[in-house]
Amino acid sequence: MQDAVRIEGVSKTFVTRSGQVHALADVSLTVGEGEFVSLIGPSGCGKSTLMRLVADLEQPTAGTVEVFGKTARKARVDQDYGIAFQQAGLLPWRTVAANIALPLEIHGVGRRERRSRVAELAEMVGLSDFADHHPDQLSGGMQQRVAIARALAERPRLLLMDEPFGALDEMTRERMQSELARITAETGAAVVFVTHSIPEAVFLSDRVVVMSPRPGRITSVITTGIGRDTARDEALRESPAFFEKVTEVRAALHGAPVRSPALEGR
């Protein structure tokens, strides 16, 4: 089986007016086909930069990034990944349907095929009734669902998500997490998911990659052990195994064990 992402010995240095910033130092990471991997860490640990390197929105200063065995650039041109950012980034003058259709339009997909694919995606994210609405008529959660549908438009085998639920309220956020888990299970796509929420990372992922800043590097990788076939629902959030992993990730993040898991709740 071919790996979705293979990052080897990657460093990234930004040159700014006030000098050089070492965003990433010697980072290596492999994401398997269909695997859900979260990148977590404090601000400035380079987790977004790492995702942007995979997306070929930045180029590494050293090291290599491969996506499905190709260079990141080739993978971008071949549309091997779909992407969603913290802001939904919908075009305000386009309807929900037209926003989802944007990548298909740009890649010359025929009108009829486009329409059926958009209908399919709108149903997948539960927005069939809102196809003709404009983004300003939608709530933040709905906008983000449109963005996810758009990212899935070309059936990518890899999804890149940069804090997609970061701007949502807690309730919407938990619901979106369940939906994302369902959608990725349906599509079988690998996911690189940037977040700063520990429960979110544990809830969704097969593996949680913990990073630390200055310079950004991977300090530990925690396997959640929550299988792909485990339902991502409220029961999981309440389970002791879940709390245990949350505590483990928190300990890894803070570099010290936390007092009592029982007090941690969520």
Add this chain to the structure above:
Amino acid sequence: MTTALADPTSPVPETAPVARSGHRRTWVARLRAAVLGLLGLVGVAGLWEGYKAVGPEEGVLVGENRVLPRTTDLAMPHVWDMVQRLFEPVTSLGDAEPLWRVVLDASVVSLGIATVGWLVGTSVGLLLAVLMQRVRIAEWGLLPWIVLSQTVPLIAFAPVVRSWGSRIEIAGWEWPSWLSVAVIASYLAFFPVAVGALKGLQSPDRIHTELLRTYAASATDTLRKVRIPAAVPYLLPALRLGAASAVIGTVVAEVSTGYLDGVGRLLVSYAGQASGDPAKAWAPIFGAIGLGLVAAGFVALLGALMRNYRRGEAV
């Protein structure tokens, strides 16, 4: 396939009524705007007549300088005289047309020329903006010249354009004199469009341009799908300014190139007759104002057609 969970925060239940009352509100707003517009017109006429009634005959002087005009019928004819004059024949000759008719005909000619000037100016402005957005060096190299171009007084180069034009003859086709006027009008109209469109084309959020980059979209696709739609809110005020500039440019160019069929010539020649027929001089002024209103109205219509691209703009 499981259906998505219902979203209790969905704004839909409220959307429809909000939209409907919003619709009613826009009608009320429109009616109010129309009434206020009329009141403004009445107000100007009232101010004119009011000053004329109470102001001193010699006007108001501070030292040697007259800061307010004389109130004689020669300097300030009554509003109703101006209106009445419109319906009288242009000259005392028996078969003369009514004044309004002559002014209207001339205004229509000027409007046609201004439209050509506006279209040419808008096209040139848009092309320059696209060029400057695509090529950074073009922006550095062109923008100062574009700004500088507007500091050359119109009356300085209008005769030059006319004399160049009169020498152009291609395979029997002669450069018509109205085209010189249109070229000068376009020279004024292109400026706001070039500057406004450039700002608009540069306005998309980084998230949108990056998204298109992840789609490996060409620069042309990015221009079509993102930059041009995003430029609309910047473009509409620019087009309005351009339309006003085209009208002013047309009238001034008509005068300075000696073009005979437009409202510009009427302005000059009727002003010359003002000592004997003071109300007549106002007719082409009304004509010119009408031109401006038609131009602004046309752009407003354009804006209404493109309202989908103006979401997020305060209405």
